[in-house]
Amino acid sequence: MSSKTVLVVDDYSDLLTLLGSALTRLGWDPSLANSAAEAWKQIEQNSPRVILLDMWMEGMNGFQFAKKLKKHPVYRNIPILGASGFAMSEADETSFRACCDDFLSKPFAISSLQQHLTALLSQDTPETAKTNKTQH
Template sequence: MVNTEEYVLLVDDSQTNNVLLEAVLAEVGYETATAMSASEAWSLIHKRRPRLILLDLLMPKISGFQLLERLKEKPLFAQIPVIVVSALSDADTAMRLKEMGADDFFSKPLNLQALLKRVEELYQSESSL
């Protein structure tokens, strides 16, 4: 059994985005870990179950969609809140993500204040489980 650990997992193939979110979340006191690919994220999740995942969609080899799908399939990880952070901005994507069980969807460029508010809410909800 993997215990939930006090950190937010950032999954994005863009280093710039990882650095940005890392800095933003650190600023308000969150621990973070970054993965540059879905597979890297997958193995990290197995080692340390995060309280929240910020997930990019368009990534090499395995996409954010596929990672989200696998997470929701595994009862062990299905409850981890996922906020999708992507440069995709269309309604179809938003709809699809909602159906797949994503908790929220933020388009790049990010409204950092709104994102932080949502991170806070979902981080707390997870801890209350």
């Protein structure tokens, strides 16, 4: 597994494709999911080092997905970079802080995305690294 695996989760297919291409050019190994359900399947097959997660999706939204992930004994240490193009209420910000490790407001520059993802990887702990090597 590449040390720079990232799962990109967004229900806007054009943005998903753009982010996948940009991250590949920057040396990342992206997997793409257009829903929380698809993201969960991918995590079970190949746990990523970090997740870029749209917070406002149809079905299970990013907050719900992140909370589910953080409660899971195997996947809870995967860092999550939340992203949203919508202003958040105080309640949303509180929810965000409880479930995501960092946040980017859309639109964002690819260079900013690269910095945030790299920073999250540099925060890896031995427990996180072990979690990310586990395959299910």
